[in-house]
Amino acid sequence: MKRSNVLRALALSGLVCAAQPALAAKLELINIDPPNSGFNDPTPATPVGGNPGTTIGQQRLNAYRRALELWGSVLKSDVTIHVVGSFSAFPQSLCAGGVLARAGAFQIFANFPNAPKQNTWYSVALANALAKEDLAPGDLGPEAGYVGADILAQFNGGLGQPNCIAGSTWYYGLDNNPPPGTIDFLNTFMHEIAHGLGFQNFIDESNGLPPAWPDYPFPDIYMSNTLDIDLNRTWDQLTPAQIVQSAVKIDRVVWAGPNVTQAAPLFLGPYETLRVTAPASIARELATGTASFGAAANATNFTGEVALGVSQGDSTTACTPILSDVAGKIALVDRGDCTFVEKAANAQAAGARAVLIANNAAGVVGMSGDDPSVTIPALMISQDDGNAIKEQLPGVRVQWFVDKTRLAGADSKNRVKLYAPSPYQAGSSISHFDTSATPNLLMEPAITTTLKAATNVDLTAQLFKDIGWPIETLKIGTCDTGLPNVTPVGDIISTQIDQCAADAKNHGQFVSCVTHVANGLAAHGFIANNQKSKITTCASQSKK
Amino acid sequence: MKRAPRAVAIAAMVGSLCVSSVLAEEAAQPVPGDTSSSLRVVIDPQTGQARAPTPEELQALIEAERAARAAESSARTALRAAPAATAPEVFPTEKSVQRHPNGMVSVRLPQESLTLLKITTDENGNVRLVHAKETPVAHAEEK
Numbered sequence: 003m004k005r006s007n008v009l010r011a012l013a014l015s016g017l018v019c020a021a022q023p024a025l026a027a028k029l030e031l032i033n034i035d036p037p038n039s040g041f042n043d044p045t046p047a048t049p050v051g052g053n054p055g056t057t058i059g060q061q062r063l064n065a066y067r068r069a070l071e072l073w074g075s076v077l078k079s080d081v082t083i084h085v086v087g088s089f090s091a092f093p094q095s096l097c098a099g100g101v102l103a104r105a106g107a108f109q110i111f112a113n114f115p116n117a118p119k120q121n122t123w124y125s126v127a128l129a130n131a132l133a134k135e136d137l138a139p140g141d142l143g144p145e146a147g148y149v150g151a152d153i154l155a156q157f158n159g160g161l162g163q164p165n166c167i168a169g170s171t172w173y174y175g176l177d178n179n180p181p182p183g184t185i186d187f188l189n190t191f192m193h194e195i196a197h198g199l200g201f202q203n204f205i206d207e208s209n210g211l212p213p214a215w216p217d218y219p220f221p222d223i224y225m226s227n228t229l230d231i232d233l234n235r236t237w238d239q240l241t242p243a244q245i246v247q248s249a250v251k252i253d254r255v256v257w258a259g260p261n262v263t264q265a266a267p268l269f270l271g272p273y274e275t276l277r278v279t280a281p282a283s284i285a286r287e288l289a290t291g292t293a294s295f296g297a298a299a300n301a302t303n304f305t306g307e308v309a310l311g312v313s314q315g316d317s318t319t320a321c322t323p324i325l326s327d328v329a330g331k332i333a334l335v336d337r338g339d340c341t342f343v344e345k346a347a348n349a350q351a352a353g354a355r356a357v358l359i360a361n362n363a364a365g366v367v368g369m370s371g372d373d374p375s376v377t378i379p380a381l382m383i384s385q386d387d388g389n390a391i392k393e394q395l396p397g398v399r400v401q402w403f404v405d406k407t408r409l410a411g412a413d414s415k416n417r418v419k420l421y422a423p424s425p426y427q428a429g430s431s432i433s434h435f436d437t438s439a440t441p442n443l444l445m446e447p448a449i450t451t452t453l454k455a456a457t458n459v460d461l462t463a464q465l466f467k468d469i470g471w472p473i474e475t476l477k478i479g480t481c482d483t484g485l486p487n488v489t490p491v492g493d494i495i496s497t498q499i500d501q502c503a504a505d506a507k508n509h510g511q512f513v514s515c516v517t518h519v520a521n522g523l524a525a526h527g528f529i530a531n532n533q534k535s536k537i538t539t540c541a542s543q544s545k546k
Numbered sequence: 547m548k549r550a551p552r553a554v555a556i557a558a559m560v561g562s563l564c565v566s567s568v569l570a571e572e573a574a575q576p577v578p579g580d581t582s583s584s585l586r587v588v589i590d591p592q593t594g595q596a597r598a599p600t601p602e603e604l605q606a607l608i609e610a611e612r613a614a615r616a617a618e619s620s621a622r623t624a625l626r627a628a629p630a631a632t633a634p635e636v637f638p639t640e641k642s643v644q645r646h647p648n649g650m651v652s653v654r655l656p657q658e659s660l661t662l663l664k665i666t667t668d669e670n671g672n673v674r675l676v677h678a679k680e681t682p683v684a685h686a687e688e689k
Contacts, residue, residue: 090633091633102663109653144634220651448676
């Protein structure tokens with residue numbers, strides 16, 4: 003391993019102390035795996051992606067602890083957060099269901115000392131941080147039922163075994179750079195632990211009842227920020243029946259917290275979608291699902307006349323060569339019978355400039371697949387929209403447009419949308435950001451390959467601020483800059499300082515690198531010019 | 547208020563009719579170091595409303611708790627005797643509510659509160675990680 007890589011690995015492992023930020027919020031792993039299993043798996047492994055572990059168990063521990071360190075560097079708490087973790091194989095019943103992980107808070111508290119809102123539930127880790135005392139002290143083992151534990155995060159160590167989701171493997175690198183076909187553990191764990199830290203509500207959205215109903219009919223702090231746009235009321239003000247109805251309002255449930263809303267324009271891209279421009283009777287914006295293959299839709303390649311793609315036997319699923327005239331047009335075909343890629347390939351072969359795939363069910367979904375030979379763009383539209391277009395053919399025109407006055411994934415007031423599909427999805431609805439956000443967010447229900455949680459937690463940290471989490475300050479060595487360690491767009495500044503420590507050959511280079519970081523923060527407006535010195539002064543005082 | 551028959555109280559415990567399940571300590575057998583009080587509530591079969599249990603119902607609840615605790619203890623002993631290589635179940639199956647002397651209230655959450663992360667794989671081997679239990683967010687290709 004080259005020197006720089008060794009330093010980087012050590013820095014990422016928290017072993018380079020001289021320039022490392024002190025991590026005040028301590029998240030401590032309670033390893034409950036038996037010997038030779040899970041975190042204790044002695045199977046030899048080659049160091050990967052900055053993870054220096056030489057056994058599978060060591061790599062799991064390093065990656066798990068790195069995620070705990072990262073959240074610990076963002077959130078501030080004087081109380082140790084005890085995370086019960088395991089990496090042993092899941093039972094066959096869970097393997098069969100494709101379950102990779104399960105996580106959540108052990109307890110919730112209300113009316114604790116220093117509670118910002120009375121009669122409101124908070125997850126135990128947040129309640130401890132706000133109370134500045136351990137509200138749930140006690141044994142951390144199974145004998146007493148883990149009464150002192152705060153968060154559970156179990157991962158399926160059996161992943162990839164013949165009887166457990168064969169063909170998939172975890173990637174334990176710390177650099178968010180997994181090879182194709184592997185699952186980035188760090189991103190996954192950063193997401194799961196965020197749920198345990200409070201990125202979730204505790205209500206039963208199937209009946210609208212809070213967790214201790216009827217004795218303590220309290221809402222939780224997440225509900226206090228969950229807004230139904232139509233009712234213009236947050237969920238803590240809704241009846242159980244209204245909550246049930248609100249939970250399935252696609253695009254009509256948003257996060258109302260001021261910190262997320264303020265940061266949204268800094269992170270989210272402009273709103274863009276497809277709309278029907280003619281005939282006027284069906285002119286409207288269309289909900290679309292994007293494809294993982296082909297070109298990205300833009301105003302050039304996805305604007306024009308729509309023509310129905312018809313194959314032999316009057317089939318409109320485009321699973322065989324399209325015989326109708328779609329050349330130079332946007333082919334409209336139906337979902338079903340073959341892969342999305344095959345449909346796009348047949349449309350392309352017939353000369354279509356793009357392909358619209360009408361769903362065969364309500365709503366739209368993302369379309370996966372991979373075929374480099376497919377170069378035309380593909381979008382899915384809903385079954386209803388597809389039928390409306392078909393009824394008006396020929397003579398239908400669509401246009402891809404970008405509206406820079408709106409944000410992708412937020413409403414007109416920059417409030418970020420929460421995931422509210424219909425039908426309701428247990429474990430997914432509301433306790434995630436909506437999938438319409440662009441770029442992808444860490445706390446969308448589907449964890450995507452574009453996430454870089456090793457260095458950036460996007461809007462998630464702002465949501466934590468909204469529910470009351472104190473934000474940790476940037477420390478270099480023992481020197482506290484007094485500045486938040488996370489920017490409004492989620493950059494974890496200490497990871498950039500770590501990188502400086504790993505790359506610099508001497509103190510001068512380290513200070514120069516940190517100065518460059520400070521200048522960048524000021525250039526983006528994340529800190530004031532007169533605050534740069536707080537960072538550079540701390541760097542100068544470090545032992546690096 | 548009419549007193550509910552003993553069988554109802556047992557059903558309220560065993561059949562998960564308890565509004566607030568009761569894993570907190572009994573007065574006769576306090577948990578060392580635990581200063582919290584427990585709350586026991588049953589559903590009145592006549593009114594359908596939650597109310598405090600009658601002495602008979604309370605005794606039935608305590609007996610049921612004792613039996614459940616003994617079963618849990620046996621299971622833990624077995625687990626310690628032969629450590630399993632599979633991930634253990636950590637959360638309780640039922641939630642329990644506690645009111646503390648200082649007015650604070652807490653809920654130990656049940657297993658069903660955990661978020662499950664699942665994987666879907668399409669015909670081309672592309673994987674998607676989703677939280678939805680039945681309907682994936684982004685769909686795999688279809689045949």
